[in-house]
Amino acid sequence: MSSMSPESILMPAECRSALAPPHQVKHAFSRIPAGVAIVATMDADGVPQGLTASTVTPLSLEPPMLLVCMNRSVHCLPAFSQARRFAVSMLRPEHRDLASRFAKHATDKFDGVSWSRGALGQPVIDGALATFECERDEMLPGGDHIILTGLIQRAHAGEEGMAMVYLARRFHGLAVGGAD
Numbered sequence: 001m002s003s004m005s006p007e008s009i010l011m012p013a014e015c016r017s018a019l020a021p022p023h024q025v026k027h028a029f030s031r032i033p034a035g036v037a038i039v040a041t042m043d044a045d046g047v048p049q050g051l052t053a054s055t056v057t058p059l060s061l062e063p064p065m066l067l068v069c070m071n072r073s074v075h076c077l078p079a080f081s082q083a084r085r086f087a088v089s090m091l092r093p094e095h096r097d098l099a100s101r102f103a104k105h106a107t108d109k110f111d112g113v114s115w116s117r118g119a120l121g122q123p124v125i126d127g128a129l130a131t132f133e134c135e136r137d138e139m140l141p142g143g144d145h146i147i148l149t150g151l152i153q154r155a156h157a158g159e160e161g162m163a164m165v166y167l168a169r170r171f172h173g174l175a176v177g178g179a180d
């Protein structure tokens, strides 16, 4: 068997027309259950900025890393590219209003929200299921998204209870440590 050259890994232009249409992909993506997080950072003026994200993914243990995919169009993207650090707060079902609030563009998303600065000064949501404070590592291209990777400097697992899960465009609750 011949070894695979880098050229053969690159997709030839004629194959591009064979890509699945976005609406079908979006519908199929909606069948992937995902945890829901508020991903946040402090901007250059010391104002917290953030968004709801269901693309937080564990990446590596040594070194400890995670990734989150951000649409190139999100308004808070420049804040993440300027900041050295960011935080991830995994949500519980009772954070549903928060998840909806942070999924719409606004400059005052944190007003009236119960949040605090984590050990490294990043904005974390009070009562989160788990929090991660990260040093920003890379911002890699990924189609219409940017893949933000972070080196985890602080990780905290909160009380057990329920995790928020996004599936079929709805929020659900899933017990942590429940029966199989």
Ligand SMILES: Cc1cc2nc3c(=O)[nH]c(=O)nc-3n(C[C@H](O)[C@H](O)[C@H](O)COP(=O)(O)O)c2cc1C
Residues within 6 Å of the ligand: 036, 050, 051, 052, 053, 054, 055, 056, 069, 070, 071, 072, 073, 074, 075, 076, 077, 099, 100, 102, 103, 104, 105, 106, 166
């Ligand atoms: C459940 C859920 C998950 C989402 N996950 C992501 C995500 O992983 N990445 C992303 O870029 N946008 C995601 N969004 C959309 C952003 O939260 C939304 O575009 C937000 O308004 C961006 O904030 P900004 O434009 O004020 O910065 C998600 C929305 C919802 C409701």
